[in-house]
Amino acid sequence: MSDRTDRRLFQPPTQERFGTKLVLGLFAVLYILLFLMTPLVVVFVEAFSKGVDAFLAAVTEKDALSAIWLTLTVAAIAVPLNTMFGLAAAWAVTKFDFKGKSILITLIDLPFSVSPVISGLVYVLLFGAQGYLGPMLDELGIKVIFTVTGLVLATIFVTFPFVARELIPLMQEQGVSEEEAALTLGASGWQMFWRVTLPNVRWGLLYGVLLCNARAMGEFGAVSVVSGHIRGLTNTVPLHVEILYNEYNFAASFAVASLLAMLALVTLVLKSLLEWQFGENIAAGHRH
Amino acid sequence: MALEIDRVTKRFGAFPAVREVSLIVNQGEFMALLGPSGSGKTTLLRSIGGLDLPEEGALRFDGHDLTHVPARERRVGFVFQAYALFRHMTVAQNIAFGLNVRPYGKRPPRAEIRKRVDELLDRMQLKDLGKRYPSQLSGGQRQRVALARALAIEPRILLLDEPFGALDAKVRKDLRQWLRTLHDETKLTTIMVTHDQEEALALADRIAVMNLGQIEQVGTPDELRNSPATPFVKEFLGG
Numbered sequence: 001m002s003d004r005t006d007r008r009l010f011q012p013p014t015q016e017r018f019g020t021k022l023v024l025g026l027f028a029v030l031y032i033l034l035f036l037m038t039p040l041v042v043v044f045v046e047a048f049s050k051g052v053d054a055f056l057a058a059v060t061e062k063d064a065l066s067a068i069w070l071t072l073t074v075a076a077i078a079v080p081l082n083t084m085f086g087l088a089a090a091w092a093v094t095k096f097d098f099k100g101k102s103i104l105i106t107l108i109d110l111p112f113s114v115s116p117v118i119s120g121l122v123y124v125l126l127f128g129a130q131g132y133l134g135p136m137l138d139e140l141g142i143k144v145i146f147t148v149t150g151l152v153l154a155t156i157f158v159t160f161p162f163v164a165r166e167l168i169p170l171m172q173e174q175g176v177s178e179e180e181a182a183l184t185l186g187a188s189g190w191q192m193f194w195r196v197t198l199p200n201v202r203w204g205l206l207y208g209v210l211l212c213n214a215r216a217m218g219e220f221g222a223v224s225v226v227s228g229h230i231r232g233l234t235n236t237v238p239l240h241v242e243i244l245y246n247e248y249n250f251a252a253s254f255a256v257a258s259l260l261a262m263l264a265l266v267t268l269v270l271k272s273l274l275e276w277q278f279g280e281n282i283a284a285g286h287r288h
Numbered sequence: 289m290a291l292e293i294d295r296v297t298k299r300f301g302a303f304p305a306v307r308e309v310s311l312i313v314n315q316g317e318f319m320a321l322l323g324p325s326g327s328g329k330t331t332l333l334r335s336i337g338g339l340d341l342p343e344e345g346a347l348r349f350d351g352h353d354l355t356h357v358p359a360r361e362r363r364v365g366f367v368f369q370a371y372a373l374f375r376h377m378t379v380a381q382n383i384a385f386g387l388n389v390r391p392y393g394k395r396p397p398r399a400e401i402r403k404r405v406d407e408l409l410d411r412m413q414l415k416d417l418g419k420r421y422p423s424q425l426s427g428g429q430r431q432r433v434a435l436a437r438a439l440a441i442e443p444r445i446l447l448l449d450e451p452f453g454a455l456d457a458k459v460r461k462d463l464r465q466w467l468r469t470l471h472d473e474t475k476l477t478t479i480m481v482t483h484d485q486e487e488a489l490a491l492a493d494r495i496a497v498m499n500l501g502q503i504e505q506v507g508t509p510d511e512l513r514n515s516p517a518t519p520f521v522k523e524f525l526g527g
Contacts, residue, residue, distance in 0.1 A: 177372035180339050183359040184366040185386035185441055195389070199376045 043261045046254035058244075058252035059259060066232045067240035068259070070148065074223075074236060075216040078155040082216075083209055086163025091197065093164075094171035095179065105168070111160045119157050120225025123150060146228030151236065154222040159212045166208030170201055203278035207271065214267040218260055290315040290477045291336065291445060296345035298331050305331040307501040308345070313445075316475040318468070320488035323498030324524070329481045330369075330449055332498070336479065337366045337447050349444065365438030365446040365476075369453050371430045373422040379433050380405050380418035386441035408436040411470075428459040435467075439474075448480040452487065464491060485525050489513070497521050 016024070048055050058064060089108055093101060111119065127144035128134045137144060144150045178200065182192040198205075220238040227234045229243060237260060244253035291313040298306040306328040313319045321329040334340040336347060338359030347354040354362060374382050387401045396404070409418050412432040422430055431451065438446060451467070452460045468491055471478055482488050488495045489509045496506045497520070505517040516522035 177368050177370060178374055180359075181366065181368060181372040181374070181437075182385070182389075184337055184339070184362070184364055185389065185437065186360045186363070187385070187389040188360065191389045195385070196374055 040261060043254055043258050046250060047258035049254070050251040054251055055255045055258075058255035061252070063231050063235065064240060064252075064256055067235045067237050067256070070151070070235065071217050071237040073148070074151050074155050075213055077152050078159060078216045079209060079213050081156060082159055082212055083163050083205070085160070086165075086167060086208060086212075087198075087205065089164040090167035090171050090201075091193075093168055095176050095197075108161050108164050111158055116158050116219065116221030117225055120154050120222035123154055123157075123222075123226050127153075145226055146230065146234060148234065150226035151223055151234060154226045155216050155219055158219050158222045159216045162212035162215065163205065163208035166204050166211070167201055170204040171197075174200055203274060207274050210267055210270055210274070214263065217263055290317070290350065291479075292346075292348040293332070293336070294346040294348065296332070296335055296342045296347065298328075298335055298340055298342045304501050306335065306342070309498075309501070309503055310345075311496055311503060311506065313477060313479060316477055318471050318478045318480070318491060318493045320492035320495045321479060321481045321498055322483070322485060322488040322495050322524070324483055326500075327498040328501040329483075329498045333447050333449055333479060333481045336445075337364050338362045339366070363441060363444050365441065365443030367431075367434045367438050367446070367448045367451055369450045371422075371434040371454075373430060373433055373437070375422055378419050378421055379414060379425070380409070382422070382433055383408055383436045383440050385437060404440060408440055412436045426459075427455045428463055431455065431463060435470075439476075443476070446476050446478040448478065450481055450483070452482075452484075460487075467491065489525075497524060499524075 059068075089104070092098075093105060124145055125131050126133050127137060127150065129138070129145070131145075134145070142149075144153065178196050179192050182196045187195065217236075218238060219236075220242075223236055224239055224242070227236070227239055229235060229239055231243070235243065237256060241253050241257045241260070244250075244256060293309060293311040293313075295308045295310050296306055297304060297308055309328070309332060311319075321332060323329045331340055335342045338354075338357065342355070345355075374385065377385070383405045384401050387396055387404065390396075395401075405418070409415055412435060414429065414432055414436065417425065417429060417433075422433065425433065431454075435451075452463060455463065464487065480488075480492065489512075492509065494506060494508050495512055497504045497512065499520050505512060505521045512521060512525055516525060
């Protein structure tokens with residue numbers, strides 16, 4: 001009895017009682033099961049609902065392969081470009097002081113606050129047949145809407161902030177003194193970047209690239225608007241999934257979708273590995 | 289005369305951090321810039337190192353104008369307050385950095401760089417620590433690596449920004465003695481920024497006392513103690 005009162009008296013102020021812990025914990029677990037795990041499980045169950053052969057047939061079918069190839073192509077263009085841009089932007093924002101810096105930071109974040117469908121529509125308005133720049137580009141023989149070019153542009157827009165956002169807090173924290181030391185030791189700007197700045201952010205950069213890539217391959221909204229859904233030509237994997245689904249070809253649709261789900265899982269594992277191994281060297285590790 | 293600072297002014301926005309400061313540092317001298325925080329001493333040091341660009345005035349080294357020479361060409365050994373060691377490089381790589389980044393013609397051969405690094409490790413009492421990373425070192429060891437890295441480029445002048453600021457009292461005293469001995473051996477012109485009057489008095493040949501972006505008085509420790517020029521100097525040294 002006295003033991004019990006004691007415990008209550010000396011209970012740390014941030015500790016909840018056992019009952020409260022249990023209820024909250026159960027709620028959290030159920031929530032995660034229901035909203036995160038079930039959909040993932042369903043994707044894989046449905047994907048294999050007609051057997052492994054049907055699964056393999058669905059993902060190796062001609063249009064599926066061309067969708068996979070297109071998705072890889074788009075990511076292979078968009079991700080390196082955004083990596084370079086992100087590095088340059090983070091470098092400029094964190095190592096220098098200039099007018100309009102806060103505007104630049106807001107602009108970098110813009111794609112996150114705009115609905116992807118809207119960003120796709122903006123490209124249609126700009127580059128479409130009736131758009132502002134469309135007719136002009138048409139005369140030059142450049143087509144953007146309903147082509148791979150449009151897909152790449154929309155993807156770049158949507159995945160714009162990932163790398164920069166990851167690097168900015170990290171580089172801010174590291175400050176400029178190592179760069180200054182490199183300069184006084186005789187390094188050129190280029191040497192300073194390759195030998196000091198880049199190695200210091202390498203894990204954070206990898207982390208950002210990983211997230212950027214996951215989004216580039218999985219993006220649906222913006223890409224859907226500019227693609228035109230031409231099978232074998234402008235259909236990425238997410239769009240191909242939708243088409244199959246609309247044709248009531250559920251098993252095939254889920255089979256292709258499971259590829260994206262696997263990409264998500266691989267990304268998640270790599271991301272956790274990075275956080276676990278190099279937590280101190282990536283900004284996400286500090287955010288908790 | 290080694291270094292001549294001629295009416296140097298540096299502003300941050302409208303705020304003048306250093307106002308028309310003139311100072312002559314002699315060849316082989318150990319000079320301390322002493323003052324409270326915000327007195328402009330670090331800004332002056334960074335101007336000498338080429339990390340801050342003064343708006344007015346001139347810097348001359350052995351009669352050559354240094355004012356517009358970029359930091360990388362000044363051959364100045366700068367030891368930063370928090371050491372600024374390259375965290376992803378080993379101690380040996382840190383020390384070799386200044387030699388490795390030299391352009392092709394001027395870069396010493398690899399064997400010679402290694403020899404130079406070994407010599408410095410030896411001299412800085414860091415003998416077996418060459419393969420360690422900065423995060424695996426104590427404060428005093430990091431300090432000595434920073435010094436070794438700065439000395440590796442054979443600087444014409446050594447600049448120290450609060451070199452003992454991050455160390456505890458005991459290590460401070462040991463390192464202080466050791467630094468003075470090192471200076472007496474190398475005869476390298478040295479400028480040290482500090483807010484600790486005891487440190488300045490114990491180490492420096494001459495001290496420039498700074499306040500509000502200007503130099504109040506320059507003199508040997510005895511001169512400053514015996515005949516302070518302004519009430520500020522008297523109070524700051526007496527404290």
